Amino acid sequence: MDKDMTRDIHDAGQQAEPVRRRLNRRHFLAGAAAAAGAALLAACGGSSATNTPKPAGATSAPAAAPTAAAAGAAATAPATSGSAAAPTTAAAPTTAGASKGKTLKMARNAEPQSPFIPWQIDDNPCLFISVNMYDTLLRTTKDGLGVEPGLATKWEPTSDGLTWTFTLRDGLKFSDGTPVKGIDVKTSLDMVSKRTKSVWKDNYKAIKDIQTPDDKTVKMTLSQPHAPILAELAMFCSAILPAQLAMDSDKDGFDATIATKSKGTGAYMLNGWKKGDPLVLTRNPNYWKSTTGIDTVTIEYVADDNARILKLQGGETDIIDFVPLSQLASLGQQPNITTRAFVIQQSSFLILNNTIKPLDDKNVRQALNYALDKDALLKAVYFGQAKFMNSPIPPGTYYDKTLPGYPFNLDKAKQLMAASSVPNGFTTDFTIASGNNTAQQIATIAKDQWSKIGVTVNIQSQEASVVRTAYREGTGKLAIISSAWTNDMNDPTEIVNYEMRGGASPFAYWTRYNNPALNDKITAADLEQDPTKRAADYAEIQKIYLDDAPLVFISYPPATAGWQKYVDGFFIDGLSYYRFEDVKVNK
Amino acid sequence: MGRAAYIRKRLVLMIFVLFGVTLIIFSMIHLVPGDPAFLILGERATDQKAAELRHQLGLDQSLPLQYWNFISGIFHGNFGMSLLYKQPVNSLVFRRVPVSLFLAAYAMGLSAIITLPVGLWAATHKNKISDHLIRAAFLFALTTPSFWLGILLILLFSLRLHLFPVAGYGRTFPQHLKYLFLPALTLSLQLSAVLIRNLRSGIINTLDSDFVRTARAKGLTNRTVLVGHVLRNALVSTVSIFGLQFSAVIGGTVIIETVFAIPGMGQLLFTSITARDYPVVQAITVTTATLVILVNLIVDLSYSFLDPRVTYE
Numbered sequence: 001m002d003k004d005m006t007r008d009i010h011d012a013g014q015q016a017e018p019v020r021r022r023l024n025r026r027h028f029l030a031g032a033a034a035a036a037g038a039a040l041l042a043a044c045g046g047s048s049a050t051n052t053p054k055p056a057g058a059t060s061a062p063a064a065a066p067t068a069a070a071a072g073a074a075a076t077a078p079a080t081s082g083s084a085a086a087p088t089t090a091a092a093p094t095t096a097g098a099s100k101g102k103t104l105k106m107a108r109n110a111e112p113q114s115p116f117i118p119w120q121i122d123d124n125p126c127l128f129i130s131v132n133m134y135d136t137l138l139r140t141t142k143d144g145l146g147v148e149p150g151l152a153t154k155w156e157p158t159s160d161g162l163t164w165t166f167t168l169r170d171g172l173k174f175s176d177g178t179p180v181k182g183i184d185v186k187t188s189l190d191m192v193s194k195r196t197k198s199v200w201k202d203n204y205k206a207i208k209d210i211q212t213p214d215d216k217t218v219k220m221t222l223s224q225p226h227a228p229i230l231a232e233l234a235m236f237c238s239a240i241l242p243a244q245l246a247m248d249s250d251k252d253g254f255d256a257t258i259a260t261k262s263k264g265t266g267a268y269m270l271n272g273w274k275k276g277d278p279l280v281l282t283r284n285p286n287y288w289k290s291t292t293g294i295d296t297v298t299i300e301y302v303a304d305d306n307a308r309i310l311k312l313q314g315g316e317t318d319i320i321d322f323v324p325l326s327q328l329a330s331l332g333q334q335p336n337i338t339t340r341a342f343v344i345q346q347s348s349f350l351i352l353n354n355t356i357k358p359l360d361d362k363n364v365r366q367a368l369n370y371a372l373d374k375d376a377l378l379k380a381v382y383f384g385q386a387k388f389m390n391s392p393i394p395p396g397t398y399y400d401k402t403l404p405g406y407p408f409n410l411d412k413a414k415q416l417m418a419a420s421s422v423p424n425g426f427t428t429d430f431t432i433a434s435g436n437n438t439a440q441q442i443a444t445i446a447k448d449q450w451s452k453i454g455v456t457v458n459i460q461s462q463e464a465s466v467v468r469t470a471y472r473e474g475t476g477k478l479a480i481i482s483s484a485w486t487n488d489m490n491d492p493t494e495i496v497n498y499e500m501r502g503g504a505s506p507f508a509y510w511t512r513y514n515n516p517a518l519n520d521k522i523t524a525a526d527l528e529q530d531p532t533k534r535a536a537d538y539a540e541i542q543k544i545y546l547d548d549a550p551l552v553f554i555s556y557p558p559a560t561a562g563w564q565k566y567v568d569g570f571f572i573d574g575l576s577y578y579r580f581e582d583v584k585v586n587k
Numbered sequence: 588m589g590r591a592a593y594i595r596k597r598l599v600l601m602i603f604v605l606f607g608v609t610l611i612i613f614s615m616i617h618l619v620p621g622d623p624a625f626l627i628l629g630e631r632a633t634d635q636k637a638a639e640l641r642h643q644l645g646l647d648q649s650l651p652l653q654y655w656n657f658i659s660g661i662f663h664g665n666f667g668m669s670l671l672y673k674q675p676v677n678s679l680v681f682r683r684v685p686v687s688l689f690l691a692a693y694a695m696g697l698s699a700i701i702t703l704p705v706g707l708w709a710a711t712h713k714n715k716i717s718d719h720l721i722r723a724a725f726l727f728a729l730t731t732p733s734f735w736l737g738i739l740l741i742l743l744f745s746l747r748l749h750l751f752p753v754a755g756y757g758r759t760f761p762q763h764l765k766y767l768f769l770p771a772l773t774l775s776l777q778l779s780a781v782l783i784r785n786l787r788s789g790i791i792n793t794l795d796s797d798f799v800r801t802a803r804a805k806g807l808t809n810r811t812v813l814v815g816h817v818l819r820n821a822l823v824s825t826v827s828i829f830g831l832q833f834s835a836v837i838g839g840t841v842i843i844e845t846v847f848a849i850p851g852m853g854q855l856l857f858t859s860i861t862a863r864d865y866p867v868v869q870a871i872t873v874t875t876a877t878l879v880i881l882v883n884l885i886v887d888l889s890y891s892f893l894d895p896r897v898t899y900e
Contacts, residue, residue, distance in 0.1 A: 107848075113672055255674075257674065276686075300848065301848060302754050304754075307753060307847065314746050463619075465861065466620045468621075468625055469622045
């Protein structure tokens with residue numbers, strides 16, 4: 001589940017931002033066990049057709065795998081400088097480092113809105129802060145393809161895949177110095193997986209029971225084998241809070257301001273914050289991992305893209321995010337500034353209502369796909385910074401990079417139209433959210449290009465919330481809507497269940513597409529424990545869905561940021577998170 | 588009627604006006620399509636979850652009942668909970684009121700400082716080159732969109748001259764003065780454009796009056812005539828416009844606060860409207876309406892200080 005909404009809210013305020021984050025969240029992780037496999041992940045990413053993690057763990061080698069994961073993960077993610085490799089360093093105090101005593105200033109595009117309670121967070125600005133405050137049992141590796149140790153250093157399943165045992169680090173403490181107890185872990189995981197206040201509980205339906213026989217051991221029983229469980233436990237929303245705070249947050253009328261005085265296990269702490277003020281993160285003295293990161297991070301919220309860029313140019317801030325793609329190159333040419341587009345698991349597409357004539361005709365949907373010149377869009381709209389969308393699953397675990405997508409082919413589009421239920425073309429509405437420049441540009445180009453296959457488009461610009469409500473309700477008038485998605489977890493189960501499974505809300509991303517055979521395959525892939533078989537399942541799912549073309553596939557847009565050259569180590573991962581503990585200030 | 592009775596009458600009228608404001612804003616925001624439950628829960632929320640949330644927020648109640656809750660809340664000084672931020676609206680809105688008021692007052696103060704000398708100069712140099720230049724320059728400021736004018740000022744004063752910060756609010760009062768200078772200047776340039784035109788023509792008209800000729804005839808210095816007699820008379824209509832422009836300035840803060848990242852009401856209003864955060868929108872509207880009414884009352888009262896002939900009926 002997820003939230004997109006909040007993104008649209010900020011979108012409307014940022015006229016110049018080409019990549020709208022109306023997407024969703026991030027997170028993921030490798031398919032099945034990922035246990036021994038972080039190192040393997042990188043290797044197979046380059047060679048196999050699908051980006052299969054091939055985690056050796058899970059059912060095949062349950063016992064030996066887990067500890068190897070630590071070393072493997074560290075090897076594939078050198079920038080974390082051994083973060084994962086020292087599973088038992090637990091309470092190691094922070095060491096003096098290059099950036100000790102220094103402050104990092106960042107200007108972000110939008111303020112947090114949700115309470116700082118991990119499972120209640122449903123907006124990006126809040127979760128970007130929360131991953132720095134709260135730690136999870138597992139973490140997603142930097143390449144976004146596997147998991148590595150977080151609070152837990154070992155994990156192993158029983159041979160039936162129904163019970164997982166996690167071993168926590170020694171001497172874990174919350175930022176206020178109180179030790180992390182079994183009850184804290186149990187309560188937090190119960191909250192995220194069972195309580196109605198958890199925005200993310202649908203991701204944890206497989207969890208039947210959690211027990212903590214002692215303060216270092218977590219036994220998790222599943223109702224059925226569930227391959228994505230490790231990826232889910234690396235999601236930000238499953239972070240561990242003190243039991244009392246977790247329970248308080250579940251009560252009606254909980255005052256969210258209490259959660260701004262953080263008691264987490266993450267690298268940084270928040271000592272209160274009021275909306276409208278800059279947000280100040282200070283180093284957590286009880287953090288389990290030794291880091292050389294900066295001591296204080298001050299985050300200012302500057303909604304206007306130009307104002308953020310000017311602040312960076314004027315030297316008032318060290319890092320900004322959401323640099324518009326149109327300005328990424330020119331800003332990066334300034335002598336003191338570096339800009340970068342990070343590949344994240346994000347895709348941008350048009351939603352078709354598959355139940356309305358003539359969009360219920362697969363020939364028509366494929367024709368719309370072929371008739372749209374994606375290369376032209378990538379150049380004109382994304383300034384060459386986005387990638388062609390060849391598969392419905394964005395580049396992450398089990399992404400099939402060999403799929404062809406729908407490259408521009410006007411002849412084929414014309415043939416498909418001729419064979420369709422509307423050989424003479426048709427007229428449709430194309431609804432976009434006002435203020436979304438990217439959607440506006442895509443719609444304008446599509447209108448022109450589709451006219452060549454006899455499709456007449458009426459572009460309608462409406463307020464984001466109106467667009468959203470309309471397509472959720474499946475109003476007949478609305479046919480094509482520009483939207484996008486970001487993975488919240490490093491496993492395709494999230495996007496596949498949301499975007500492709502039909503029959504019930506959310507009706508395959510509100511397309512009303514419903515393919516019972518595909519629905520069954522989606523269920524089977526969730527139950528499959530063997531990573532190789534699971535890879536085959538997802539390869540087939542992607543292929544079927546692509547061929548049915550419930551969407552018009554457009555691009556994989558990047559996440560962008562710019563920073564002063566004296567800043568080092570800033571990195572946005574595949575789920576679009578960043579951790580300040582890895583950032584250094586060299587001035 | 589004395590001044591006190593007049594104030595009492597205006598305050599009573601204010602209650603009716605505010606009642607009208609609540610009715611209009613409540614109807615408008617509930618008429619606009621868009622469901623806050625979807626906005627809060629996000630795109631991936633299921634219909635069932637949205638229904639649960641609507642019930643929890645009281646959005647499944649009838650509109651008259653919701654309106655009654657809103658009105659009775661106001662009488663208890665409580666605007667409810669923000670749907671988006673899950674915090675009491677009062678604390679969310681009221682700590683931003685001083686920020687926006689400060690910005691508006693700063694802008695109006697700057698525009699007064701700009702208007703008086705420039706308007707006087709333009710009027711006394713009627714149709715000379717400097718007069719034309721002044722009028723052209725302020726016409727430019729008036730017709731330029733404020734978000735663009737603001738960025739031009741940032742480029743000049745912040746990036747080129749390094750005199751003022753690009754954006755933000757600061758923590759202490761001297762910092763506020765510094766951070767808010769450029770946004771206030773942006774607003775005040777546009778406001779001054781209106782005021783200077785008005786003051787200039789007011790002064791030119793007054794200069795033709797008999798009493799000015801009399802004052803000059805009895806040998807008063809040019810300065811005394813202008814400041815003591817002409818300006819005081821010409822200012823009456825300018826002050827009235829000045830007061831009425833308060834609402835325009837408050838409206839302008841919505842854009843300016845976004846461009847300059849100032850945590851005021853305008854920025855919050857923008858977010859809240861987009862998010863259909865009904866209680867926050869209602870609270871800001873009622874607060875702003877109250878402020879505008881009060882400022883207008885003060886403007887009306889100021890006439891009698893500028894012109895003793897004015898009486899209140």
